[in-house]
Amino acid sequence: MLGEMKGQIMQPAASKMGGMDAKFAILIAYFGSVVLGFVSGAQYASWVIPLIVFFIDKENKFIAFHAMQAFIMAIVATIIYIILGIITFATVTSVVYNPYAWGVGFGAAMAMIAIAAVVGVIILIFSILAAIKGYKYEIYELPLFGKIAENIVFKTKG
Numbered sequence: 001m002l003g004e005m006k007g008q009i010m011q012p013a014a015s016k017m018g019g020m021d022a023k024f025a026i027l028i029a030y031f032g033s034v035v036l037g038f039v040s041g042a043q044y045a046s047w048v049i050p051l052i053v054f055f056i057d058k059e060n061k062f063i064a065f066h067a068m069q070a071f072i073m074a075i076v077a078t079i080i081y082i083i084l085g086i087i088t089f090a091t092v093t094s095v096v097y098n099p100y101a102w103g104v105g106f107g108a109a110m111a112m113i114a115i116a117a118v119v120g121v122i123i124l125i126f127s128i129l130a131a132i133k134g135y136k137y138e139i140y141e142l143p144l145f146g147k148i149a150e151n152i153v154f155k156t157k158g
Helices: 022-037 048-056 061-097 099-135 145-154
Strands: none
Touching: 022 048, 022 061, 022 099, 048 061, 061 099, 061 145
8 A cells, every 4th residue: 555655765676668667667657748748739648658657567556656646647737728728719719709808818818828837837846746756766645646546556445
């Protein structure tokens, strides 16, 4: 269980991804997601890389936990980006039907873009923090995402 692992330094282990060290598999999960998250259009698929790492290394609970945490974080970011995109689209297209609302539509679109940028920076900071901990073979539970990842990887109740 994660509770037994939390705060401990894990022993180096090999990943099933070409026999690379576990810490590199964790870096791939977090930073693969982050890199795709900052590519226009690809941010909607940023969850794919951590999911692949999870399925390849699901027997290694250390790698699986970090990969699942990165996956959940990417899914949440993707949902936020989709919602912001819909709001932006709705406000911009409303200007077509009401030219007097141009300022409001433009302002709302800029606000949605700013919120998306803030979400991206928060995900980047969380990913860097968790990747550093994973690179040092430490279990680090991110706020909000860690408990969900623990429940999935260790199949606990509660």
